[in-house]
Amino acid sequence: MSDVDNARWQSDLDLIADAARRAGAVALGHFNQSPEVWWKNEGRSPVSAADFAANEILETLLRAARPDYGWLSEETEDSADRLSRDTLFIIDPIDGTRGFLAGQKLWCVSIAVVHKGRPVAGVLNAPALDELYEAVAGGVALKNGMPIRVSEPKPPVRFAIAEDVLNGFPQPLRARIERIRHVPSLAYRVAMVADGAIDGTFVKRNSHDWDLAAADLILERAGGRLVNLDGTALTYNRADVRHGELCAGSEPLLNEFLSPIAAR
Template identity: 75%
Template sequence: MCDVRTARWQRDLELIAGAAKQAGDVALGFFNQSPEVWWKNGGRSPVSAADFAANEKLESILRLARPDYGWLSEETEDSAARLSAETLFVIDPIDGTRAFLGGLDLWCVSVAVVHRGRPVAGVLYAPALDELFEAVEGGAAMKNGEPIAVSANEPGTVSRFAIGEDILKAFPDPFRLKIERVKHVPSLAYRIAMVADGRLEGTFVKRNSHDWDLAAADLILERAGGRLTDLDGRSVLYNRSEVSHAELCGAAGPRVAEFLEGLAEIRSS
């Protein structure tokens, strides 16, 4: 039974990887071409013609291939029907739209298959960087076909950490002085992938991230030897009625407890 399940998710991984590449190529055609832009969420978040075109490409491939799967995408109107789906696609056609519109290459297509609340196949495709991250339940995390792993730096050593400067300043001195704050990475999914491939030891995720920002990157980080958790150390659950999340921490496995302890001091202050 386990082999059947593994084979199923592997087939899904191949499907979503191909779809993400096609959607990424669509988006790349708009890159640095001044696509039309609209504003959503009360004018706080941009969405472009590229986001919609990439989303349409993903829908045309994935919904046809798996008509029994549910669907949750940042750029598709949500439907409560997904809550009754045991398995669904969780999509962000362009994670890092602001970077995309600003001509920065740190954006990606994020596609995950979520089963019973947890990702079982995930892909991040960054076409402007020619990078493809992949993971499947029970398998290795891969980047452009090669296995990746989280940083091997020991707890207590200086840590490359993606975190807002205002939050970093709130850390107690002994911990703060061991943090090397990295330049802002506009795509949350790509930032978590940077933890997965060892470029960062950890990242703090502010309140109000969403399923589509996280699901694929979560699995990639997990299979690379890391964890994405809430500040109480619990894994993230997906496909709930509420798709936004409280503060989270993504880190190399050996560093999770260390970072959560530091973050707990902020919460209690």
């Protein structure tokens, strides 16, 4: 990567980190305040006034700062125009809305800059926890300004995984896994892997670009990977923004766990 690219992505990281802080402050103002809620996706997914308020400030700040970038947000109507852009913002104004509405602190503002299918700058702001994760291509993953690193898993392996998926593992492998409680924000769950708080996570199918892009880069720069079950990296900004089953963890963990997961 050239020095020009490095400077460009660092500038973008500075921009989205500031935007994430501002949007996080707006969302935090609605937290535990019973914001108005609507239902989308045929009543399966809640969206609140806090989501829309955070999305509005992000769209105002980022589109004005980078008018040539494309835009993909969970709370903005999608446009095919983004497919013609090499670089775009991928946004989830509140990842973990269900937890947010339930008064749980494990939610975050997720912002990524994606260039030619891969994230090059990413930020997760969890304002209720006073945590800010960030990473830039070629750099080091940071949490509140301090470098973070994936764990070196030792038994029992701390894994965020649904019970029905876990039950499909071979018994010897299943016996080595300590299943942690559900984390409502997928982006934050991947950040927990990057931070070494857990060793890995399995992701069920139908997650979306906005759930993953920022956390993917943070995990990569912390020494881990978020991959398809065949071990390949994710590609973002496709026509279909949904993904299949995924796994996140350190390289040794992925080498051990991908084969039995794929063979289920």
